[in-house]
Amino acid sequence: MAAESKSRARRGVEKSEILDAAFHLFAALGEAAFSIRKVAAVIGVDPMTVLHHFGSKDELLRAIADHGLRSVEMPAATQDWRGDLKAVGKAYRTLAHHHPRVFPLHFRYNATGPADHISSEIVYRALRNAGLSDESAAGLGLAFYSFVLGFALAEAEGLLRPIGPAQETELNALDPETYRATRELIPALQTLDPNAAFDDSMDVFTAGVAALAKFGPSTVSSADCEAKCA
Amino acid sequence: MAAESKSRARRGVEKSEILDAAFHLFAALGEAAFSIRKVAAVIGVDPMTVLHHFGSKDELLRAIADHGLRSVEMPAATQDWRGDLKAVGKAYRTLAHHHPRVFPLHFRYNATGPADHISSEIVYRALRNAGLSDESAAGLGLAFYSFVLGFALAEAEGLLRPIGPAQETELNALDPETYRATRELIPALQTLDPNAAFDDSMDVFTAGVAALAKFGPSTVSSADCEAKCA
DNA sequence: CTCTTGACTTCTACACCGTAGAACTTACAC
DNA sequence: GTGTAAGTTCTACGGTGTAGAAGTCAAGAG
Known part of the structure; x- marks a missing residue:
């Protein structure tokens, strides 16, 4: 769709969508095989886009850890x-x-x-x-x-x-x-x-x-x- | 010394010497900054020599863990x-x-x-x-x-x-x-x-x-x- | 409408990584 | 000497995180 492609171009993918993909990829592959570039490939985006939203790989991992913790209800x-x-x-x-x-x-x-x-x-x-x-x-x-x-x-x-x-x-x-x-x-x-x-x-x-x-x-x-x- | 260079060339550096250097490097730098190439640089040897003795980086890390465990007296x-x-x-x-x-x-x-x-x-x-x-x-x-x-x-x-x-x-x-x-x-x-x-x-x-x-x-x-x- | 702005994406490039494979060096057995 | 085997090094490849420049586009100002 034109609207979707425009939207995609405008403010890119949602940060939460990246985090979601990253979390599932990490959960599936483990740390050793996990990489920013693979996350980017999954959601069809440039690796630098992922990096732009999280600042560094370390911050992305921190966000993944937080995401997991948030998923469990105390x-x-x-x-x-x-x-x-x-x-x-x-x-x-x-x-x-x-x-x-x-x-x-x-x-x-x-x-x-x-x-x-x-x-x-x-x-x-x-x-x-x-x-x-x-x-x-x-x-x-x-x-x-x-x-x-x-x-x-x-x-x-x-x-x-x-x-x-x-x-x-x-x-x-x-x-x-x-x-x-x-x-x-x-x-x-x-x-x-x-x-x-x-x-x-x-x-x-x-x-x-x-x-x-x-x-x-x-x-x-x-x-x-x-x-x-x- | 000729003798030392010969010895170095013959059977290279002792495996234990590599492990020692690797252990101290890991303890000093942490996992993120640790690399086989740096270990090799410290002891003045080709990175592939290190790899040859341990098979893979994973095995080297395992050996480092073991080395640490062995250092504590129960x-x-x-x-x-x-x-x-x-x-x-x-x-x-x-x-x-x-x-x-x-x-x-x-x-x-x-x-x-x-x-x-x-x-x-x-x-x-x-x-x-x-x-x-x-x-x-x-x-x-x-x-x-x-x-x-x-x-x-x-x-x-x-x-x-x-x-x-x-x-x-x-x-x-x-x-x-x-x-x-x-x-x-x-x-x-x-x-x-x-x-x-x-x-x-x-x-x-x-x-x-x-x-x-x-x-x-x-x-x-x-x-x-x-x-x-x- | 144009122009600017600012956020977001992408491209390019770099230094570094683990390691496969071939080539070289040396010690030793015969 | 001639293997032979072990250990070392060289070269090269595909992958990594990420800095920096360049591109794209929605939205607001004039």
Whole structure:
């Protein structure tokens, strides 16, 4: 159409259209094979047009990371702080599952989009509801964040799958004495369920937070807690 | 020297010498500015020589990641499972602190060098000493691993520093109602100590593991544990 | 209407990249 | 000597990000 070609010429392609194409291309190809020129080819435009809208490839990658983060909907805070923490973790995990190639970008560009503030607000609120002090809530909130991102990143990179025959033989080649625990855990590692592992670790974390809130930092670090609990 | 030039010509530079130069160059420049050609220039050799020894740039990066992992000495397992877990965490954190640019490579190339097996053996052994079942130890071991790597990675990327004036004004611009917890934690975030945050989270994790080992998975996830502990 | 302006696109060009393939050099076995 | 094999270097190709100039076109001013 003349109108479309005119429009195309006038203000070119929408910036959001470029970002969309770039995001999907990145998600499909991965970082190594991703390039500005390929994005431009997909939407039928000069590479410099893409660059003009984002300033540099680095800024484009940052925008891609932000775009991914914006696509996940964060849960609303409730009164159940344990459930809230799990919900935040689940949100990041589904993000990692949906776009595993894009996910690592969130670490490189310490993405602080709106979605990020929402999720951290939920985490902070949950930890305070659990009864932690401000200092503990701040530090443990960031630690929790690191854990969730680290777990999701590990899943995205394929590090948390049940081990296959290749790894089994590799582990079996280890010295049975020095690597006794590892070798005895091979059956458990073969039937590993990432979801169960995540749920377990969330339970562990929340139980630990509850203990910290109740007994304070000095007791929770030692074995005294167990004595108290007995 | 004639002898040296002959030796250089005969079997060229040692592979380890190339790897050393590559590692330090990568640690200094970061991935974006790192290139095979620069490595070759540093040691005065043709770029193709570097490539010949490692096959591809990807293999070279993998070797760099392995080299970094090998440089950290893992602690020996003791009877104190809590201390062992902390020691493993500390080892990875110091690795991240020493070579922050190299550290992210450990995630991309799910590095399974000898040091990796040693550390996971320590983790598995510790969790079993804590009294966990094989299934729990396997899942939580990997989760612990993800946490430690995620925390160290966050530190390496500079995400865990106390917030500065720029971030403070950014947080203060948030809606005071929806981001109440975040805004009230600003003072705590300004004086954040990564070491304390890590220690706290380790205490939380070990306390949670102890509770899981004592009460089982069904109770630890609810509030019953606190009731028991009271 | 013309002229200007300013945003957007495109063209051209450059330096750099990873690496395939051939050619050269050297050490050593016979 | 004559292989032979390993290691090095040269050359070349297609691809990359992007600087800078040039082109295109809608919209407003006179």
